[in-house]
Amino acid sequence: MRKLRKPVYFACGYNTISLGTGRSEFHPKKPRPGLEEYIKEAGQGVISQISDAKYIDEGIISNFIAARFNRQAHLAAMIPMIDSALVHKPCSRVEGACASGGLALANAVRSVLAETSDVVLVLGVEVQNTVKAIYGADYLAAAGHYKAERKNGHAYFFPGKFSDRAGAYYEKFGAESTREAMAHWYAQSIENARTCEKAQEYENKASDLLSLGRKSPNPKGFVDHLNLFDCSKVSDGASAIICASEEGLERLGIAKDKAVQVMGVGQSEDDLTKAPEDLTRLTTTQNAVEKAYEMANVSREQIGVVELHDCFSITGLLALEAAGFAPHGKGGEIVVNGDTKRDGRIPVNTTGGLVGYGHPTGATGIRQMIDVCNQVTNQAGNSQINIGNERPYGLTINMGGNDRTVVSMIVKKAD
Incomplete structure (x- = not known):
């Protein structure tokens, strides 16, 4: 039975509002936050809970399809805008359709286990209320085998x-x-x-x-066979969390009772x-x-x-x-x-x-x-x-x- 070779922890999570229809803040014809605002809010929400951003060794950002919804790729290079201490830290972006966030968490765990990082900032973001639902449905079809299934x-x-x-x-x-x-x-x-x-x-x-x-x-x-209430809604938002080794928790000043072990x-x-x-x-x-x-x-x-x-x-x-x-x-x-x-x-x-x-x-x-x-x-x-x-x-x-x-x-x- 394969086991984790050392303890790995998650702590200091932060979620933005999940914005879209149903929220009083949402209006389709009024300006709304974009990728940059959500990334910064979620990242800074985590950093406010730790001793110093300088102790973050690595950043991982998960996103499915901003290149279509927002005409923006290269999201890993947005992590340094969260805090100046993150400039020149290694960062990467992962994608696995709606499982992108889970993949980012798994990759962070592997980084800690590999001892290339003691502290990883893991962040996920999506801004989807940029196009009409029917166009968004086509973008999201890229999570299937578009070539064979879309037509x-x-x-x-x-x-x-x-x-x-x-x-x-x-x-x-x-x-x-x-x-x-x-x-x-x-x-x-x-x-x-x-x-x-x-x-x-x-x-x-x-x-x-x-x-x-x-x-x-x-x-x-x-x-x-589904009505509209059977469906999750189109949403904008971001979430971020720290993945750390035991040494990383100590460095960040995070009490064990505020963390979970993987x-x-x-x-x-x-x-x-x-x-x-x-x-x-x-x-x-x-x-x-x-x-x-x-x-x-x-x-x-x-x-x-x-x-x-x-x-x-x-x-x-x-x-x-x-x-x-x-x-x-x-x-x-x-x-x-x-x-x-x-x-x-x-x-x-x-x-x-x-x-x-x-x-x-x-x-x-x-x-x-x-x-x-x-x-x-x-x-x-x-x-x-x-x-x-x-x-x-x-x-x-x-x-x-x-x-x-x-x-x-x-x-x-x-x-």
């Missing part, structure tokens, strides 16, 4: 892909029960987002969330040029999570909080099954019966997940880690749940494309 794909490419997954799940396990579970997923997501001031759906005042989630899909206006890392890729064999399973997600369980030497029964990748409500159900919290075809049951709620057996996406918090794609994996870190170290504020001694571990699942790149991590409060 015959739905105009809303990824909603179309996960609509197909939902349709296959309806056929195999029942449309009525699955739609009901997806409605409960939506309601749970918004309820959790209302506890987090930076969530995109924080200000959502709808009184009957289940009725919204139960709305029938409209194939003429959208896709066959116990397991699972990364898995599948062939982007091939279609999934079974639309009702997330096999790459399952493989990544199993790797994380094995490295951490923990079971799913020891997981106290989960941040999983619910780009669509059906994805949430599929990910619960892939992570082993429900048998195949039973993911919806544990959502409907309340197991995944804040006070349930396995609380999931406590600030709303992608459906409720928002999905600035390059930042999502880092935001997930920050939220898990805050939970297991009791720093989650109004979003805090009870993490018992029998379930002290947090699990993250960050998925890119149609289950083609996945990074999963398991952490616990540092000793």
Whole structure:
């Protein structure tokens, strides 16, 4: 069983607001922050929590597709603008579609293990509210195999892909029960987002969330098997965190009780040029999570909080099954019966997940880690749940494309 050769920690996370429709600050015709503003805010939010930026050895920035949405590439060279102490520090940019943030975290862990860095600033960013949704959908289709799939794909490419997954799940396990579970997923997501001031759906005042989630899909206006409430929104935002060795924590003046230790890392890729064999399973997600369980030497029964990748409500159900919290075809049951709620057996996406918090794609994996870190170290504020001694571990699942790149991590409060 492969283990981490030395302790590695995450600490000092910072999230910007997830900005987009639903936030009172958002207006499509008014100026809004760009990449530079989000990168600077998130980076400085982390630096304000450490002793001195000069102790940062390396920077890693995750972003999916700023070259299309913002006509800006070469994002690694934006890290030095955060603080003058970062000028001439080695920096790199990573991309793995919506799993870009998870890849950045994994690369930071490897840098610390390789002893090329003791302190890595990990930052993710995406600004997507720059074009109309239909054009953005085409840009995001680059997370699939564009050459083979785009021409015959739905105009809303990824909603179309996960609509197909939902349709296959309806056929195999029942449309009525699955739609009901997806409605409960939506309601749970918004309820959790209302506890987090930076969530995109924080200000959502709808009184009957289940009725919204139960709305029938409209194939003429959208896709066959999903309604708009099944979908994560277009979001702008950034997230940043420190990855450090034990020596790095000491140098930064970070107390152990404010940090989490990385116990397991699972990364898995599948062939982007091939279609999934079974639309009702997330096999790459399952493989990544199993790797994380094995490295951490923990079971799913020891997981106290989960941040999983619910780009669509059906994805949430599929990910619960892939992570082993429900048998195949039973993911919806544990959502409907309340197991995944804040006070349930396995609380999931406590600030709303992608459906409720928002999905600035390059930042999502880092935001997930920050939220898990805050939970297991009791720093989650109004979003805090009870993490018992029998379930002290947090699990993250960050998925890119149609289950083609996945990074999963398991952490616990540092000793």
